[in-house]
Amino acid sequence: MNPSxxxxxxxxxxxxxxxxxxxxxxxxxxxxxxxxxxxRFAVADGMHHFSYVAExxxxxxxxxxxxxxxxxxxxxxxxxxxxxxxxxxxxxxxxLVGSRWPxxxxxVAAFTAAEHxxxxxxxxxxxxxxxxxxxxxxxxxxxxxxxxxxxxxxVRALLSYLGDALAAxxxxxxxxxxxxxxxxxRRCGRPEGYTATALAALAEALVIPRARALVEAARERLP
Amino acid sequence: MxxxxxxxxxxxxxxxxxxxxxxxxxxxxEAVADGHSVRAVQEGVIQAAQHxxxxxxxxxxxxxxxxxxxxxxxxxxxxxxxELAPAPRANGRTIVVACVEGELHDLPAxxxxxxxxxxxxxxxxxxxxxxxxxxxRLLAEDPPDLxxxxxxxxxxxxxxxxxxxxxxxxxxGLQIAAGGHALAWAPELAEQIGVFVVGAKPEDIVAGLxxxxxxxxx
Numbered sequence: 001m002n003p004s005x006x007x008x009x010x011x012x013x014x015x016x017x018x019x020x021x022x023x024x025x026x027x028x029x030x031x032x033x034x035x036x037x038x039x040r041f042a043v044a045d046g047m048h049h050f051s052y053v054a055e056x057x058x059x060x061x062x063x064x065x066x067x068x069x070x071x072x073x074x075x076x077x078x079x080x081x082x083x084x085x086x087x088x089x090x091x092x093x094x095x096l097v098g099s100r101w102p103x104x105x106x107x108v109a110a111f112t113a114a115e116h117x118x119x120x121x122x123x124x125x126x127x128x129x130x131x132x133x134x135x136x137x138x139x140x141x142x143x144x145x146x147x148x149x150x151x152x153x154x155v156r157a158l159l160s161y162l163g164d165a166l167a168a169x170x171x172x173x174x175x176x177x178x179x180x181x182x183x184x185x186r187r188c189g190r191p192e193g194y195t196a197t198a199l200a201a202l203a204e205a206l207v208i209p210r211a212r213a214l215v216e217a218a219r220e221r222l223p
Numbered sequence: 224m225x226x227x228x229x230x231x232x233x234x235x236x237x238x239x240x241x242x243x244x245x246x247x248x249x250x251x252x253e254a255v256a257d258g259h260s261v262r263a264v265q266e267g268v269i270q271a272a273q274h275x276x277x278x279x280x281x282x283x284x285x286x287x288x289x290x291x292x293x294x295x296x297x298x299x300x301x302x303x304x305x306e307l308a309p310a311p312r313a314n315g316r317t318i319v320v321a322c323v324e325g326e327l328h329d330l331p332a333x334x335x336x337x338x339x340x341x342x343x344x345x346x347x348x349x350x351x352x353x354x355x356x357x358x359x360r361l362l363a364e365d366p367p368d369l370x371x372x373x374x375x376x377x378x379x380x381x382x383x384x385x386x387x388x389x390x391x392x393x394x395x396g397l398q399i400a401a402g403g404h405a406l407a408w409a410p411e412l413a414e415q416i417g418v419f420v421v422g423a424k425p426e427d428i429v430a431g432l433x434x435x436x437x438x439x440x441x
Contacts, residue, residue, distance in 0.1 A: 048378060051377075051378030051381075052377055052378055054378075054381075055377055055378060055380050055381065058380075058381070058384075059380070059409065059411075059412055059415060061409050061411060061412065063408075063409060063411075064377055064408055064409040064412075067408045067409075068377060068408075071281075074281055074282075075281050075283075078281065078282045078283035078284075079283050
């Protein structure tokens with residue numbers, strides 16, 4: 001008899017999770033910001049994702065996975081990550097699981113439910129989620145001569161930090177990240193003024209007053 | 224003059240995060256000497272401070288090491304309070320309190336065990352991460368009136384399912400209660416697994432458990 005999806009998920013979790021972490025760590029952000037120690041945490045946290053998804057599959061309880069995702073976000077944001085980082089990790093795992101078994105639908109749905117639970121539903125953070133990053137990314141790519149996909153990835157991350165800061169009503173979440181990012185740009189060979197250009201593009205694109213104010217505050221702090 | 228329980232909690236929390244074991248014990252001892260009930264200190268100081276410790280860790284304002292240090296102090300403080308509590312009148316009910324296999328957070332279960340003991344239950348507290356097979360053997364040797372299982376982390380719900388299934392097979396008539404953060408997150412699990420859940424407040428826990436027993440409250 002074919003083992004249940006829950007059992008297969010648990011059995012394959014370590015292997016799938018390592019593949020997911022390897023993929024996540026292609027983004028230089030992770031090594032630069034957290035190094036080897038962070039990778040160990042990423043592996044441990046990723047295993048928890050699988051445990052919760054397996055439990056959500058067993059219990060047919062999407063509420064459980066949503067609560068987990070929101071709780072984990074609060075833990076990760078306090079440690080310098082953003083919602084988009086967590087969402088990306090969930091998407092990667094959903095894809096890996098989805099391509100492993102033809103009947104993996106409930107597990108993919110649980111990963112997707114977790115990702116959706118990260119969307120802010122009220123206030124400026126929710127409004128920010130409606131902003132299309134493509135325009136700002138195109139401006140950054142054109143001005144700095146980087147591939148559009150790279151610029152889009154970075155603008156999306158910046159918007160995510162901004163959203164987390166607005167939702168938590170804690171400007172430091174955003175300002176601390178931007179400050180760190182300037183050094184990161186240098187270390188990974190981004191063109192001079194890369195983050196400044198991204199912030200200028202965001203200031204241009206954003207009409208949400210609180211979001212704009214935070215972007216302007218960050219621009220003032222830039223060296 | 225008696226300090227409010229909130230002031231006591233703040234003092235206790237300060238002692239916890241600085242690792243001041245003797246100070247923490249002195250604070251709970253003095254709170255009881257000043258007229259706070261043992262129950263009030265268990266709930267309003269220890270339990271509330273542990274919630275705050277969890278929140279501080281979540282916000283990255285305390286490390287895991289600090290959290291463990293603080294929790295170790297609370298374990299000690301609970302033992303201290305246990306000794307300070309007046310001896311209860313036995314209600315003739317026996318209950319086993321255990322964390323399911325894999326669950327390492329035993330302080331919530333310890334608190335529940337102490338609440339129940341103070342209400343006259345004869346409590347056998349098994350602590351953290353109790354292997355299902357071992358739990359079944361202990362229950363079969365001397366069946367209690369009730370089993371209470373604790374599960375904090377949702378990924379340990381698997382342990383709860385396994386424990387309930389194994390106990391049902393060995394002792395089909397035994398009432399099983401479950402509680403903890405994992406069930407607060409997904410209350411629908413209780414019905415699915417076939418356990419009953421009691422509230423989070425000590426008086427709700429005690430009343431809820433008594434209601435499940437044959438003959439109800441005594």
